[in-house]
Amino acid sequence: MAAPLPLSGGLLSRPLAWSRRHLFNSPTNAVMTVVVLWLLWATIPPVVDWALLKAVWVGDPAACRAAGGACWAFVGQKYRLILFGIYPYEEQWRPLLAIVLFIVLMLVSAHPASWRRWLFWLWLSGLALVALLMWGGVAGLPFVANDRWGGLPLTLVLSTSGIVLSFPLAVLLALGRRSRLPAVRAASIAYIELWRGVPLVSVLFMASIMFPLFLPEGVTIDKLLRAQLGIILFTAAYVAEAVRGGLQAIPRGQAEAAEALGLGYWQKTRLIILPQALRLVIPPLVGQFITTFKDTSLVIIIGLYDLLSSTKVALSDPQWRGFYVEGYIAAAGIYFLFTFSMSRYSQYLERRLNRGRI
Amino acid sequence: MPSDEIVIALRDVNKWYGSFHALRDVSLAVHRGERVVVAGPSGSGKSTMIRCINRLEEHQAGAITVNGVELTSDVKSVEAVRRDVGMVFQQFNLFPHLTVLENLTLAPIWVKKMRRSEATDLAMSYLTRVKIREHADKYPGQLSGGQQQRVAIARSLCMKPSIMLFDEPTSALDPEMIKEVLDVMVELAEDGMTMVCVTHEMGFARQVADSVVFMAEGQIVETAPPAEFFAHPKEERTRQFLSQIIRH
Numbered sequence: 001m002a003a004p005l006p007l008s009g010g011l012l013s014r015p016l017a018w019s020r021r022h023l024f025n026s027p028t029n030a031v032m033t034v035v036v037l038w039l040l041w042a043t044i045p046p047v048v049d050w051a052l053l054k055a056v057w058v059g060d061p062a063a064c065r066a067a068g069g070a071c072w073a074f075v076g077q078k079y080r081l082i083l084f085g086i087y088p089y090e091e092q093w094r095p096l097l098a099i100v101l102f103i104v105l106m107l108v109s110a111h112p113a114s115w116r117r118w119l120f121w122l123w124l125s126g127l128a129l130v131a132l133l134m135w136g137g138v139a140g141l142p143f144v145a146n147d148r149w150g151g152l153p154l155t156l157v158l159s160t161s162g163i164v165l166s167f168p169l170a171v172l173l174a175l176g177r178r179s180r181l182p183a184v185r186a187a188s189i190a191y192i193e194l195w196r197g198v199p200l201v202s203v204l205f206m207a208s209i210m211f212p213l214f215l216p217e218g219v220t221i222d223k224l225l226r227a228q229l230g231i232i233l234f235t236a237a238y239v240a241e242a243v244r245g246g247l248q249a250i251p252r253g254q255a256e257a258a259e260a261l262g263l264g265y266w267q268k269t270r271l272i273i274l275p276q277a278l279r280l281v282i283p284p285l286v287g288q289f290i291t292t293f294k295d296t297s298l299v300i301i302i303g304l305y306d307l308l309s310s311t312k313v314a315l316s317d318p319q320w321r322g323f324y325v326e327g328y329i330a331a332a333g334i335y336f337l338f339t340f341s342m343s344r345y346s347q348y349l350e351r352r353l354n355r356g357r358i
Numbered sequence: 359m360p361s362d363e364i365v366i367a368l369r370d371v372n373k374w375y376g377s378f379h380a381l382r383d384v385s386l387a388v389h390r391g392e393r394v395v396v397a398g399p400s401g402s403g404k405s406t407m408i409r410c411i412n413r414l415e416e417h418q419a420g421a422i423t424v425n426g427v428e429l430t431s432d433v434k435s436v437e438a439v440r441r442d443v444g445m446v447f448q449q450f451n452l453f454p455h456l457t458v459l460e461n462l463t464l465a466p467i468w469v470k471k472m473r474r475s476e477a478t479d480l481a482m483s484y485l486t487r488v489k490i491r492e493h494a495d496k497y498p499g500q501l502s503g504g505q506q507q508r509v510a511i512a513r514s515l516c517m518k519p520s521i522m523l524f525d526e527p528t529s530a531l532d533p534e535m536i537k538e539v540l541d542v543m544v545e546l547a548e549d550g551m552t553m554v555c556v557t558h559e560m561g562f563a564r565q566v567a568d569s570v571v572f573m574a575e576g577q578i579v580e581t582a583p584p585a586e587f588f589a590h591p592k593e594e595r596t597r598q599f600l601s602q603i604i605r606h
């Protein structure tokens with residue numbers, strides 16, 4: 001007796017039946033399958049060959065050139081330059097500690113139980129501590145001017161300060177955009193739309209070239225602070241829109257109940273509306289953070305040594321000429337590590353939010 | 359028994375939403391200790407009227423005076439009135455991010471600058487009164503609708519208002535929970551609270567109201583003591599309305 005073919009044969013238990021049903025069930029699919037298989041065949045072995053089999057893990061440039069594979073030895077040689085830029089070599093434990101501090105802050109912020117008012121103050125003190133570590137000049141730490149900061153800590157400082165320090169301004173802008181006072185509303189809308197209408201590149205150029213022209217004679221603000229200020233003002237417009245979304249999600253009845261109890265505008269906003277709205281804002285804020293994290297790489301154009309620029313510096317060593325791919329893969333890997341975990345985290349948050357557990 | 363003193367006075371109040379005329383020459387006087395029930399078909403302006411009394415809505419013509427303070431765009435007048443007028447909403451509007459106890463102590467602490475310990479004692483005494491003391495540390499979302507509405511009433515009472523406004527306090531409740539809320543309201547009435555209640559609970563109106571106000575299309579059609587209102591409604595529209603809700 002011939003039993004009917006089970007429809008649910010897996011790839012491993014019945015490979016032929018499975019392939020026929022999933023890969024060759026129409027002429028078009030059959031062609032696609034063949035093309036894709038050929039592409040995989042043509043790309044994977046050479047990549048594996050280059051990245052693993054013929055790769056040089058330790059050694060000098062000569063060994064790398066002889067082997068013809070990836071020169072991971074270059075990354076091993078230069079990782080401190082890539083990670084920390086031209087920060088004084090003996091003091092590089094300080095930026096390393098700063099990176100650890102950032103990661104701890106992010107992990108603490110990830111749990112919804114810590115979405116309380118103290119989180120903002122925690123970040124503020126965390127950033128202050130990072131600044132203290134990086135600058136030094138106190139407690140026996142030698143002073144390091146911020147034109148020697150670079151690499152991952154700089155990327156983290158620019159992006160997290162961009163989000164955290166833009167937050168108060170963003171909240172005011174979001175409230176202003178919903179204000180009943182026409183002047184306040186118009187000013188908020190103008191700010192938000194103006195900053196959202198220009199690309200970050202031009203903001204950075206303005207901060208670096210135009211802004212000093214407006215300062216009185218003799219006053220200078222250094223390049224890093226100017227870029228940071230530009231990033232903060234730019235990010236505020238986007239964060240403001242995220243906050244506005246949170247404000248809109250709070251039912252009208254909440255404000256009415258607060259008003260009926262006699263609470264004034266600021267009491268109502270601070271005690272009733274914002275605590276509820278800001279919890280809703282954290283998922284979109286994570287998305288904004290991913291964007292800002294990647295966008296800070298644009299500071300390369302005004303000569304700041306963030307992660308991407310420090311990679312470029314590492315590549316300019318005449319001894320190690322030519323290992324661009326390895327260098328950029330290493331930098332991309334670091335970016336990817338951060339942005340991928342953040343984007344997975346924001347997906348987790350969204351699922352949680354959909355289940356109504358936040 | 360209501361005194362002679364008028365605590366809420368509406369004189370020829372008119373209100374528009376855009377071009378829609380929501381209140382038309384509404385005049386009403388409520389005496390201290392009086393219980394007024396407001397009835398009328400949906401969309402007749404009951405909520406609008408009651409919300410004008412604590413200026414959740416602005417009126418555009420006429421005058422509203424509460425406890426001798428005329429409501430104007432002056433923030434001071436609005437604050438003075440709101441401090442003395444409590445309001446209970448159809449949707450409860452408890453603050454979901456605060457515990458029951460925190461819902462109650464918030465306004466005494468921030469508006470009246472009361473010490474936390476004092477506010478907590480006050481809140482617990484009102485929670486006892488609405489029979490919900492054991493839930494003080496829960497969040498509103500963990501309570502039934504009837505319990506939430508009793509918390510909302512207690513929250514208003516913590517501000518020691520001399521007037522309470524109710525906007526359909528039982529309309530969002532399952533039938534078996536209506537009584538527990540009405541019982542609290544009856545008790546309040548017996549204590550002599552001045553009350554204006556928008557409600558379709560005609561049993562409640564019969565039991566506690568000193569007068570029933572019937573509204574239709576933004577106007578007050580008829581005002582009468584409950585016995586007279588139910589037995590001998592003067593206006594045709596009132597009779598229609600009564601026949602509809604009594605049939606249900």
Ligand SMILES: Nc1ncnc2c1ncn2[C@@H]1O[C@H](COP(=O)(O)OP(=O)(O)O)[C@@H](O)[C@H]1O
Nearest residue numbers: 375378380398399400401402403404405406407
């Ligand atoms: N915010 C508003 N904007 C526009 N129209 C409104 C608004 N609030 C109420 N209305 C309209 O005013 C009328 C009276 O509403 P309301 O006072 O809520 O009636 P009731 O409480 O008697 O059911 C209704 O027609 C309603 O659609």
Ligand SMILES: [Mg+2]
Nearest residue numbers: 404405406526
């Ligand atoms: Mg209504």
